[in-house]
Amino acid sequence: MAGLTRGYLIQRILMWILTIWIGVTLTFAIPRLGGSDPTTAMVLAMMNLRGYVENANQIIESYKQSFGLNDPVYIQYIRYLGHVVRFDYGFSFARFPTAAWDIVTPALPWTLGLLSVASVLSFIIGVTIGSLMGWRRTPRWLQTILPTSLTFTSIPYFMFGIFLISIIAFKLHWLPATGGYSMSVNPGWNLPFIKDVLLHAIMPLLSIVLTSMGGWALGMRGLMIGVNNEDYFLLAQAKGLSPARIFFRYGIRNAILPALTAFALGLGALVGGSTLVEWIFAYPGTGYTLYRSIQDQDYTVIQTITNLMIVITATGVLILDLLYPLVDPRITYKRSVSS
Amino acid sequence: MSSDQKVLEVHDLSVHYFTPGGAVIAANEINLYVKAGEIVGLVGESGCGKTTVAMSILQMVSAPGRIVGGEVRIEGRDIVNLPERELRKIRWRKLALIPQGAMNSLNPVIKIKEQMEDAIIAHERTRGAALREKVLRLLNDVGLPERVYSMYPHELSGGMKQRVCIAMAVALNPAIIIADEPTSALDVVVQRVVAQTLLDVKSRLGVSMVMIGHDMGLQAQMVDRVAVMYAGNLMEVGPVESIFEQPYHPYTRLLIDAIPSTKQKKPLKVTEGLTHDLRNPPPGCCFQFRCPYVHDECRQKRPVLKEMGNDHYVACAQFN
């Protein structure tokens, strides 16, 4: 294994910082470029929304304090970056005086669980299907069946979720329609609760996996067809290796490398898509919390979740990037040549 | 001649590529044999079908190509139409390949040792320390240092990679090795080293070989017999001395004249005319459009290989 070199490590960490910085800066800058002052806007909107005023002065005060409304934009920006680094966005607008962060944290495990299982499952299934589709020696009957797995590929996750709810939950009553678990179970490490959580997770998972695996399959098919024509693939065949060994060691082993890169690049889209899925299923993760805070115009919570998901996605990409040299021994070598 | 002495026999082998525009005749009724311990050179310009012949000997013609007729006998046994399972047993143990593109023939993400061990494990029971010993010995035999064992292909030079391929090809002591332009894509000095390695290995193991190439000069130094191919057809076959002393076919003469010489400066000879459309060969000789000695008979009757004595055959109307 070529492993990690220091240069590669530093480069990747810088990319991680850059990605987060661009993401949070866009969310800060664009509304201001549009001429609106979001802080005032949000305070006004909240005043409109709520009839009672008992907390309003307190909230506005805390806002003026934490956001420094009267400071010049660059001071506000620096302070904002400080919030990002410390993950401290002050109080929730809708549920004062709860800290925004405290509203988000209980939702995090749900989202991380859903995202990691859905992404890995969809990638593994998609890659397997795609590799078989692109391999010359896949049995004919399999070749004809496999493309059916692409059926739902072009449907957005959340729309597919709506179909699933209306059919599986409302028509057939096979699975619970919404939520993360039923009211009747006690949250904790007990069997009924775990079973209940898993049941609730099936449809959100399906709506992501069934719609996104086709993309991996199509990409992997192309990569596999490319590898099929490589000299080393032909040599492996000439060596008289078993078809399984050729398929895994000289086929997937090589074709999967660009797919892994695509996987890392696609994480952001997945995070966005799953937000809507959580909303459709009222799944108690960050996506649903985000939807609720949009309804409540709870801007600090919106900001917290948005920036948190930017950081989480960037960290996911960073982890994949750091693992990549383990599967592609050429990577450190290539970097040293190109840069 | 009893056939047990002939390690490889190719009889009337034809390979067509089925394209939407018609079948491309890449190899047309090729006849060839290799005796034990012999190197037979197969020469011709690129696109003449020599790699197709190599791939069809290995039973690895890929779609849209297909062997449409003929036999390929390894130690007397016809392997055309052999089921994949049987074929796998023959591959590498009887029939090994030294591939054309040295640069891309090794899997870039797998260590050299694993790629060499793969070939051995698939056919032998050698495992553990014995396996390691064997791979190290093979590397040593082709003049590669021990550390290559646990290196990746991108850490090796082109010449080293090609020597790994040679070491791999002789791992199971096969009856015959197909070397598909083993030295092309290497620079001249490295070419010499690789060619020398090939000859060393050959003389030590007494392996038979089909060596494909387009460089007549290199062939002259390495092979025992030469087969000249043009547009999917064999034009002339004979012992290397005989071919160079007395080339019969005009195309063979052209190839030999193309060898650059330091002793005398020759004007470059380029024959006019294009190769015919391979989907639609003309009646008669396939070289008729480029042959300086073409006459009416060449346009009507296809010449067949005819022995000129001393195991030297030629397919040309002049000598029929």
Next chain:
Amino acid sequence: MAAVASNSSAQLTQTPARRTGVRDMPWLNAKFVAGSIVILLTLLFGLLGPLFWNTDLAYTASSPLNLPPAWVEGGSPDHPLGTESNGRDMLAQLIVGIPASLKVGVVAASIGMAVGILLGSTAGYVGGWPDHIIRTITDSVITIPSLMVLIAIAAYVSMPDTTAMALILALFAWPGPTRLIRSQVLTLRERGYVRMALLSNVPTLEIMLVEMVPNMLPWLAASLTGGISGAILGETGLEALGLGPTRVPSLGMIINYALNSTALVRGMVWWWLPPIIALVVIFTGFFLMTIGLDEIANPRLRGYSNVK
């Protein structure tokens, strides 16, 4: 030497031999054609619809409430696809919503494409530090969960119209095309005919337009169709969350109203299903176009079945 000369002549005759028949017209790829037809039909539906149907019915309180489609009991021929809880006619909403959604997608993707062409060709052609910077930023932006940022932005800025929506979506529409064009330019630059043009001092712009663009056309088109469906996806997501422009009916907005009014639980299939079907048809159309174009750009993807 003679061998070299004859090599090329042998290839000359062989290449045309493999390029006849179906392959002479690569743009007639079945998937691409099918996708184009689907998109054309949806476009015609939106363009010709107003000639046959009153689009004012797409606005609140223009029709009776909660009518099922005409073929269901209780439905009325005046509202063939039914109406929803705010008194809007479904057919009229679709006629207005489909072109609105398409427009946002096309505008956003075109802007993204233009930026991508500019940045991608600069990076690929100029190389050096501009390439390094462009590549780094592009790779960063591509991994940002764009919908998150869009939501944060849309939560602050009230979206006045679809153009504002398209502009904001274009923020994230350029990294894909940039990456693609950069890599294509890098590949093409090494091709013999482009090198010849470079050596013979042909102006840069001419090389790009005459030598490179025609070869990149299928790639560019695939990137555009992919970008359009990506932008429509983002747009629909925002609208479905209620963050889109509220004055113009759009497909995402119909979904938003349907879900907020618990159309799912109330079994008002005619409310939530049509916009989703319209979107699925649009996505499928662009998806077919994209993979068809991929196959045109990369003939190897056409698979083995048609040559075996």
